[in-house]
Each structure stands twice: as C-alpha cells, then as structure tokens.
Amino acid sequence: MAASGESVRDVLAGNLRRARLELGLSLSELSRRSRIGKATLSQLEAGAGNPTIETVFSLSRALEVPISDLLDRQEPSGLTVVRAGDVEVLRGEGVDLRPLRGIVSGGALFEVYDQQVRAGRRQDSLGHVGTEHTIVQAGRLAVRVDGRDTELGPGDYIAFDAGLPHAYTALDGTVRSVLLLQYDAGRRLHFGAAEPPHRDDTP
Known part of the structure; x- marks a missing residue:
C-alpha cells in the first residue's frame, strides 16, 4: 500500500500508467472498459485527479488486476505496525x-x-x-x-x-x-x- 508520506493520488498516478502500458491499452480503450472518462483518466495518471473507491475498483475491474497493483504495497518485514x-x-x-x-x-x-x-x-x-x-x-x-x-x-x-x-x-x-x-x-x-x-x- 502507499508508503507513509506518499498520497494515494501520487501512487495511483504512477501505477495506473505502468499497468495500462504493460497491458498495451490506450487511454481510450481503458476509458471504454472502465466507464471512466478519458479526461479523468488522464488527470489520474498526471496525479491531478481525486480517486474514490468507485474509481479504484472500476480500474481494478477493467485492468483485471488486484487493488494493490494500483495502490502499491509495503514489502513484508519482521514487524509491521500501521497507525490509523x-x-x-x-x-x-x-x-x-x-x-x-x-x-x-x-x-x-x-x-x-x-x-x-x-x-x-x-x-x-x-x-x-x-x-x-x-x-x-x-x-x-x-x-x-x-x-x-x-x-x-x-x-x-x-x-x-x-x-x-x-x-x-x-x-x-x-x-x-x-x-x-x-x-x-x-x-x-x-x-x-x-x-x-x-x-x-x-x-
């Protein structure tokens, strides 16, 4: 998941673009699959959007990837504490x-x-x-x-x-x-x- 100091917006921006390109999808095709406007997707990839649960889950569904591929995640260690x-x-x-x-x-x-x-x-x-x-x-x-x-x-x-x-x-x-x-x-x-x-x- 997003590391401390990194916003969900920033992490999603980089991961969304990498996922889309790895799967060989244009913004237009991802827009069609996710039912999210192309302009909105462009904003999300630029780190300027405001992602909601609905947006993230729609992208997960359209790309057929886990949520954590979009939101990143911390690598396991000997002890993990997550403060609210x-x-x-x-x-x-x-x-x-x-x-x-x-x-x-x-x-x-x-x-x-x-x-x-x-x-x-x-x-x-x-x-x-x-x-x-x-x-x-x-x-x-x-x-x-x-x-x-x-x-x-x-x-x-x-x-x-x-x-x-x-x-x-x-x-x-x-x-x-x-x-x-x-x-x-x-x-x-x-x-x-x-x-x-x-x-x-x-x-």
Missing part, C-alpha cells in the same frame, strides 16, 4: 477504506483493509476481480450479492466472488469491519524497473 493516522482514507458513496497491508501466502495475495460503512449509507459495486471476505466488528450490515440479501452482526463473516455485483448497507449507525480481498498471486502485474515504451494513444 498514517493511512490515507479512500472514500466512496457509503464506505471509508483504509488500506493496511498486502500479504502474499501460498500462491494467494491478500489485501487487508479497515472498512467503515457510514450510517444509513449504501455502497454499490459492479464487481471486480478476486474473492471478498468481510468480518463485522460493530454494527449491523446488510450485504447484497447478485440479488441475494444477508444481514450480519458483530463477529459474523461473509465471503463471495467479488466479480458478482454487490452492495453494503449500514443498518443501525456506522458499521466497523475488516475487509480482505483475496487474489491468485499469479494475477499480479510485474512492473519492471523501466517504464514500457510510450504507446500512441489512438482510439
């Missing part, structure tokens, strides 16, 4: 996400997030790569996955194919939860030290 105040919050229509750590284990990549669903709000997702795991810590959370509704309370857990359309709704006040996104580690892009040659951005 040191992590920039990604905000969406109804959710605040703080990326905490990426963990590679047994051929799988896990991304760990502190997730808060704001009181009375709903966060919709069209779907993205990976498997989604949520553990509720406080509050009551309504989860809709591909038209099926489930209600969760403190200590409850749910997992589902994140490629399915899904939504979270806080029922009684703010919901605190832990979100884990799981991917096959083979899905990760392997950025080289040098940026790929510039590709002419013709529609």
Whole structure:
C-alpha cells in the first residue's frame, strides 16, 4: 500500500500508467472498459485527479488486476505496525477504506483493509476481480450479492466472488469491519524497473 508520506493520488498516478502500458491499452480503450472518462483518466495518471473507491475498483475491474497493483504495497518485514493516522482514507458513496497491508501466502495475495460503512449509507459495486471476505466488528450490515440479501452482526463473516455485483448497507449507525480481498498471486502485474515504451494513444 502507499508508503507513509506518499498520497494515494501520487501512487495511483504512477501505477495506473505502468499497468495500462504493460497491458498495451490506450487511454481510450481503458476509458471504454472502465466507464471512466478519458479526461479523468488522464488527470489520474498526471496525479491531478481525486480517486474514490468507485474509481479504484472500476480500474481494478477493467485492468483485471488486484487493488494493490494500483495502490502499491509495503514489502513484508519482521514487524509491521500501521497507525490509523498514517493511512490515507479512500472514500466512496457509503464506505471509508483504509488500506493496511498486502500479504502474499501460498500462491494467494491478500489485501487487508479497515472498512467503515457510514450510517444509513449504501455502497454499490459492479464487481471486480478476486474473492471478498468481510468480518463485522460493530454494527449491523446488510450485504447484497447478485440479488441475494444477508444481514450480519458483530463477529459474523461473509465471503463471495467479488466479480458478482454487490452492495453494503449500514443498518443501525456506522458499521466497523475488516475487509480482505483475496487474489491468485499469479494475477499480479510485474512492473519492471523501466517504464514500457510510450504507446500512441489512438482510439
């Protein structure tokens, strides 16, 4: 995830361009796949945009890469401490996400997030790569996955194919939860030290 001192905006700018070029996509094609305007994508790559949860997840879905390929991640060490105040919050229509750590284990990549669903709000997702795991810590959370509704309370857990359309709704006040996104580690892009040659951005 973004290192201390680096904003999500700055990290996303470099990683988005590298991911797009590695996959051989023009801005026009990425715009078509992600349903994000070409001008907005250009701003994001220049570090001038204002990324939201919806934007980052749309890019993850369009590029078919883990979120951490876009937001970077700290390499594991003997001891990792992440302070709440040191992590920039990604905000969406109804959710605040703080990326905490990426963990590679047994051929799988896990991304760990502190997730808060704001009181009375709903966060919709069209779907993205990976498997989604949520553990509720406080509050009551309504989860809709591909038209099926489930209600969760403190200590409850749910997992589902994140490629399915899904939504979270806080029922009684703010919901605190832990979100884990799981991917096959083979899905990760392997950025080289040098940026790929510039590709002419013709529609």
